[in-house]
Amino acid sequence: MSDLRHSPLHERHVALDATMAPFGGWTMPISYPDGGVVAEHTAVREAVGVFDVSHLGTAVISGPGAAAFVNRCLTNNLDRIEAGQAQYTLCCADDGGVLDDLIVYRVTDDELLIMPNAANAAVVLGRLTEAAPDGVRVTDRHAELAVLAVQGPRSPEVLDELGLPSELDYMAFRDVGDVRVCRTGYTGEHGYELVVDAAAAPGLWDRLLAAATPLGGRACGLGARDTLRTEAGYPLHGQDLSPEISPVQAGCGWAVGWRKPEFWGRSVLVAERENGPARRLRGLRATGRGVPRPGMAVLAGDAEIGHVTSGTFSPTLRTGIALALLDASSGVSDGDPVRVDVRGRPLDCVVAKPPFVPSRVR
Structure with missing residues (x-):
């Protein structure tokens, strides 16, 4: 555990007596003692749960034509979304295997925020850095940013209490002060993910929990996140997606811009789709x-x-x-x-x- 990275909220989890475990190179909360995974899962389905998901990678891709560059690399078609919207996409190897699945936030045509999985962040950023044209920069912000998730039918009330925007379309985001609020999540429930400077994360966590608790909400760990995403049928990289499992096999063809002329692994995936997996x-x-x-x-x-x-x-x-x-x-x-x-x-x-x-x- 001494070699693992810590979330900016690590001390908050320790104070709550969370069960901590290695995950993607980080030590993260699996559950909390007051009810455990089932109680946390139920809170998200019936009220609201607050998660620390700061193990997720964060990186900024910037420079002239940054969006066009990423669109030539990742599977989904970034031209389908506008500034202020996010998109689920895949980073594939040349043989069509999935190196990672991730979220891309389109800030402008020349700036993107990408959010890969913790264990795969280095691979994704390395591949993008190697392919980037002159003038496009890939900046790892994993140590500088924290990510919190607020999930469940009463999540809008939590955001309203904090003065954060809750009336967002699905996969849309808005910046308010130092917080980026996006209507995304990994639970199958109405919810949000909040990206914030690491130094501001503990205070935001405290405010979120203070607003959620009277609504029947609670802090939730990665154990409940896994049961929730499985009920929702969401894939987990390394299990349901992997370098050996293609998007076609995993039923993620909806996240592939098949009409795009270029993305990593395109020729192999097009052939697999045509022939049937x-x-x-x-x-x-x-x-x-x-x-x-x-x-x-x-x-x-x-x-x-x-x-x-x-x-x-x-x-x-x-x-x-x-x-x-x-x-x-x-x-x-x-x-x-x-x-x-x-x-x-x-x-x-x-x-x-x-x-x-x-x-x-x-």
Whole structure:
């Protein structure tokens, strides 16, 4: 733990007696003692939760034509959004594998803020730096900025209490003082992510929790963030997306600008899309007692047809759920029965299209 990076809010988490654990090279809160993951998960679904996600990378890409440059690199089409909007996109290798999935904030045509995953930030920034034309700069601001997430149906009330803008369109952002407020999140609920200078983060955290607590809200850790995103059917890089799992296989083709003439991995991905992927990411919902976990085999009859990439117990549905990479040749589709091998015991499941709970992000 001594070699791990600390969030600007580390002392706040320690004071709350959070369970801390390594994540992406950082030590981050997994849960808090008053109720744990299930209570935190439920607070987000029913009221509001406040997360520290400062492990997420932050970098500014600036200079003449910065947006056009990034649009030639990442999969999604930045021309679809305007200044003041954000976009989910993918950084792919030349062979079509996913090096990372990230959010891009379009500030102007000549300035972007990108938010990669913690473990992949160095790879993404290194690749962009190497490819950048003269005059375009890639500036790592990971140590200078903090990121907080306010998620749940009562999240607008929290922002209103702090005088921050809550009436934002989905994936739109606005700067107010030293806080950038964006209507994004990773929970499947209406929510926001706040980017702020690291030095100002502890004070903002305190104010957010003070506003959230009377509404039934609470501090939430990365354990609840994982169960929430799995219920929402959101992929996690390193499990559901990876250098070995392409956007086509993962069902993320919607985040690819197929008509763009250029982006990393384009030729391979276009061919895979046209030919059809050999495997596809599907949702599974347990109908028997048990919880599917990553790496467990999925079977149809006696034949192994794939494996679980993400699996957990759903606090909302009170049953096991999973994302699984299944052979396209197996022919299974939504509603079909399959089994997961849970340490030698078969767990009956049904193929189900995510999200597992209704999305309320918009």
